[in-house]
Amino acid sequence: MTEYGRQLRKQLDGDDQLVCPGVHDPLTAAVADTVGFDAIYMTGYGTSLSATGYPDAGFITMPEMISNAANIQERISVPLVADADNGYGNATNVVRTVREYIKAGVGAIHIEDQTFPKRCGHTEGRQVIPREEAVGKIQAAAEVRTERAEEFVLIARTDARGTGDGSLEEAIIRANAFLDAGADVAFVEGPTDESELQRIGAEVEGPLLYNFVGDLGTSPYVDLGTLEELGFEMVIFPIAATLATIASVHQNLQAFAEDPVDAMRQIDTQFNEQDIGSLHEFSGFPEVIEWEQRYLPDEDREKYEGSLGDSIQ
Known part of the structure; x- marks a missing residue:
């Protein structure tokens, strides 16, 4: 404490x-x-x-x-x-x-x-x-x-x-x-x-x-x-973060209202230009994988074999 x-x-x-x-x-x-x-x-x-x-x-x-x-x-x-x-x-x-x-x-x-x-x-x-x-x-x-x-x-x-x-x-x-x-x-x-x-x-x-x-x-x-x-x-x-959030979300959603597909591409580009890794890396999925490897049975990790989705490992 x-x-x-x-x-x-x-x-x-x-x-x-x-x-x-x-x-x-x-x-x-x-x-x-x-x-x-x-x-x-x-x-x-x-x-x-x-x-x-x-x-x-x-x-x-x-x-x-x-x-x-x-x-x-x-x-x-x-x-x-x-x-x-x-x-x-x-x-x-x-x-x-x-x-x-x-x-x-x-x-x-x-x-x-x-x-x-x-x-x-x-x-x-x-x-x-x-x-x-x-x-x-x-x-x-x-x-x-x-x-x-x-x-x-x-x-x-x-x-x-x-x-x-x-x-x-x-x-x-x-x-x-x-x-x-x-x-x-x-x-x-x-x-x-x-x-x-x-x-x-x-x-x-x-x-x-x-x-x-x-x-x-x-x-x-x-x-x-x-x-x-x-x-x-x-x-x-x-x-600071509250104003930045409101301003950024408002700006991006205004563009989204005009052309959702193009706006989504721009949002992806804007995010990927930051030095924080992917969304999954930033949110902490690698740590979750580490916990699974440390504490769960080996067979539980087989769920990743052949499954579809963005890589989180």
Whole structure:
């Protein structure tokens, strides 16, 4: 349960900034893993949209999120940083939420201080719970981490900057209070420009995460070197794979609607140009064959003799 947390802590303690692409399911995670990253991020928005068809507005449940996180972590070879929304309730609910994510084997989670139902941190209409209550939730999460898996990384997020009467000052106060309550990394959601990033870097007394959402949110485009200079040790690109998936599927299916046969040829060509092998290789059939050879009776392997189909051996 602590293997990936231990890896993640080692990476955070190193000199290099940790950059995590966002994925929404085991398939997109497997693609990211073949490219090669030190850690991968599971987006709440993309998980909700891909698993339920609904936006990031509090529709997805804790078991759905944890199941997705567990399946992703099983499929990849590096630590997963998972969105845990607002912990799915009050501080007592957070206790079970953190226990379940630890059982799922992921390297880290982040918990935010939004009310329920929560929503995407870069949309209008967000609200946060009182500061004291929010600190209690982080304290509960930190104590579970200490009791169950000390290497597990706890990231505390505040959305206070983006509420109707929110201020950067309140967000910074909360971030520091969360670190004092036991969080390992602070995550101030929604800074609006580089001057706010400078204040966060100067005034938050601990490791920082930056949420790079691009055109979908309020946070500015800033190059990674500048973010590192400002003190942001971890950068997530949460919606990267989700946007790429939607754009690619839409483009290809538009062509498919015009000429299915030609579009299928183009899709085949596009896939074969990637350096991930065949679909069967990518999906893991060679490992299945290895299991069969290791564990099944010799006569069971005779099913391959003379059978038709694309080779998976």
